[in-house]
Amino acid sequence: MEDFDVFTNEIEYTKPVYKNILNKYVKDIPSTPSGPNYESGRKLMGVEYLADGQERQCAFYFSESASPTLRTLAVYRDEQLRNSDNKLNKITAYIKPIQDIIDANPVMSKDEEELLQLFSNDTETNEILNQYEYDDDLPLYKKYMRFGSENNIDNFFKILRELPKEWTIIQLTAPYNPNENLKPFVDYRTEIDCLYLTVLTNDYLDQDIGPLTIEIPANVTKGEEKPLFEELYSILDENYKTIDNAQFLNNKRLVQNYWSRREDIDLRMKSVINVMYKEWLGGWSSLLTGKLIDTKIRDRLINLVDTAIADWGFFKLTKKQKVLLYNLLEHSSVLSSQQIKSCIRKILTEHGNTDDVRTSLNTSDCENCNNEFKFLNELCLKCLSKCFEKVHKFTLVDGIKAFSQVALKIRDEWDDLKKAKRNPVILIVDEMLDTFPWETLPIINQQPVSRIENIHFLYMLYKIHEDSIVDGYFMAKADVGRYVINPEKNLERMELRMSSFVRYWCPTWGGHVGHAPPPERLLRELRAADVFLYCGHGDGGAGGAVGAGGAGGGSRAAVLLAGCGSVRLARPPARAPAAAAHHHLHVAACPLVLGMLWEVTDLEVDKAVSALLALAVPSDAPLAWRRVGKADWSRGVLDLNVEQRDPVPPERDMLRAMCRARGATNFIMIASSMVARGLPVKMPDE
Incomplete structure (x- = not known):
């Protein structure tokens, strides 16, 4: 026992060395807290710091609250990969920590020395293990992904300073709601009375004035108007039912009713976007825009x-x-x-x-x-x-x-x-706010905007692809293209349209039409591709293939998932965290995933997706895709014998190309569903 410290009024006990060693592997196991609970706690701390005027601490704790469960997935996958690459990794990982503890305790009792001989009484084993060194010098982007001492304010600001100066990074955070522990998700998802908008990097922020946060109260409704959140989910429910019932349309009256409902849903979504912009965010929407290039x-x-x-x-x-x-x-x-x-x-x-x-x-x-x-x-x-x-x-x-x-x-x-042109905007959107079509707000709908799960994943993707990032953009290639079209063989006209587009615009690409590749084949093609296109229902199993295959940090593909809700956050029962295909793709270091937030219809999506690829991906096709006659496109027939008109300027910035591609459809529900997740990406010029 140590001497009594009269100044601290505490007694400190020195544990035996072997207990320090055993306790190390209890206390130092990587922390994997409950994601929803961790999220709630960090939100509460962020609000408290904001009330005290401590903006930097507020920004840090809000950043920690964003998608914490996904960080656990990334850490778990990283450990799997390390152990699969080095079969002795689990064993060698114990050597250095034990030796550090022994070296820190040069004076040991006889009993302790005899006990510690258990670790070194096998000379032959020691000789083998001495050939291996335990590498615990993980890069910061991996350490910061974990829930440990590296997650602190100093490292948070170090990361913000290291990220490309061109980026404007904004986080949108929903407040903590205690009903998350008591009610089903479908009930408490509309109980949001405000949001916190945190500007992490911006044209006018510097080292003297760091991140700042403002609280924006929820929109106040008038008369019998539904609250904004209720109206949004009501629209999405109606949209799902309308599209799902389309297969049963068997007479002219039902078809007319279908199109009438589609138009009504479109008008309601237009109203939601209008209310978001004019009444809810108002002038605060100015904080969502990118930095001026000039x-x-x-x-x-x-x-x-x-x-x-x-x-x-x-x-x-x-x-x-x-x-x-x-x-x-x-x-x-x-x-x-x-x-x-x-x-x-x-x-x-x-x-x-x-x-x-x-x-x-x-x-x-x-x-x-x-x-x-x-x-x-x-x-x-x-x-x-x-x-x-x-x-x-x-x-x-x-x-x-x-x-x-x-x-x-x-x-x-x-x-x-x-x-004036602007640099990219990166939105870190709270899982409770992710359903809103932020990118289609009038103030930013022509700017390059992408979403990311949290600052941890943004930093990870940046560091993995740092050598390929120039002026804030991942400089992609378009040499290798892969696609999967209509794998379930029940979207015949979509298959004819998109396969004819790929043959015309990207004839060197390879892929699968009318059948699904085996998961291991899909994984290989995702790894090999510069651009990967999926057209069918949902996400086509891309996330599942990557998750099961244990893909590491070698993915370089810009992935376009053109299916219903392909990048939507799905909520399992109870208080389980949200999940989506792009989560697995980002864990595998995929720089960009483009897809749909909710249910869409194939013809309008085909228009938008083909327009996006035609703008972003170089091609030797004789005519610009916009100029090609498409009267019989649904039968797979393209008309190249058309009048020559002014050339269509390309757009190699995929985020800007998405902005232009939204104009290829007349339906707001289709256009506002298209979002990008990941890093800003540019394709090469011809």
Whole structure:
């Protein structure tokens, strides 16, 4: 027993060396917590740090809350691969830790020395094991995937600094809901009263002002309108029933009713997107956009806004308020006046210095407000306005007017900003928010946008493919193409359409039409391909093949899964975590997976998918795909004897190509279903 420490009032016991060794393999087993519980705990901690104004800690804990179960899958698969490559890995992994403990305890009792001889009394075994060295120097991207000491704020910021400077990385987090433990998923999935939007990297963030988070309350409905979440799931249920019942249409009246319902569903989804943009996110949608490629425009905007701040005497604005204003005013030309003014008001009142507000707050005349608030948005507008006036020495109305004038100047005079190109956006979307079609919001629907499960997977994919990433894009190849079309042999017209497209546009590709390859063959083709196309029902078993095959970090394919719900998160019963095919593909280091969020119909999807590939993949075809006559496409017949018109410019950026390909269908339900998951990818020029 150690001496009693009078300063700490504690007694420390020194355990015998052999107990330290045995305990090591109890305590140091890689932690694999319950994903849903880990997620809930990290969300709660993030909110607490946000209430205390500790934005960096908030961003870190929110990042830890995103898809934690998938990290366990990645760690488990990595251990499987290491053990399969080195049969002695499990044994040699014990050598160095034991030796470290022994070396750290040079003075041992006689009993301990005799006991430890159990580890070294076999000379022949020792000689064999000494030939192997235990490699515990894992790269950071593997360590950070695990639930250990490496998951800390310092490494979190190290990763953000290391990722390509071109990326804008945004995380959308749903709040913790205790009903997740009590209700079925279909019941609590609509019980979301707000979301947290965290800007991890952005044009206007730097080392002085790191990630920032804002809380966006859920949309308030009017009259008999359904809440936004209820309406979205109602649309998807109706969409599924309508498409599923299409096989039973046997007369003209039923067919007319089918198309009428499809049009109604389309209009309702258009309304959902409109409400998301105009009423729910409002001006905060400006935070979802990518960095300007022309940095001179950004610098000019900063100078204009800073001049307005100095001229009006906004000396008490926080750095967070300035960053929010830069982003908002940059998009003056695409946001409505109401969106801009409402957001300016919130920036000036709800995102100011909390201590200044507490000092100037007088609640004697207000029944609803008190000094016990956690967030400034808990105070009423009247109290916030009075606090603003005391802090800044002029009225809130004047403050809104000042920046509204800046917005008007940008809208009327900055034509180059309206047309400016932007770098990619990476969205980390909470599993509870993943069903929403974020990419089709008007403010970003022409920008390159991709989703990723969490910062851990984004960093992993970046490090694995780092040598192939230039200016924020994975520079892909298109030498090897593989496809599987209609493996279940029950989509005859789709088979004729897509097989004729592949023969015309990608004649060197190989694949399977009308039958499914064995899983091991599918796995080999996924590994070998630069581009992999699947057309059929669901995801075609691509995720299952990769998961069962134990594919490592060698995949380089851009995978396009053109089936119903092919990249949808599926929820097993109870509180099990969500799962999807792209999870397995990302674990296998596949850089990009494109697919559908919900049920779709084959003709419209064929139009969009063929348009996407024709824009992104180089071809020696005589005519641009858009110019090819398709009157008999459903019979597999292409008409090349058409009038020559202006050439169709290609789009080698697959995310931008997806934006253009959405316009190939007239159905919003089809266009908004298409999403990309993974890294931004560019195809080679011809």
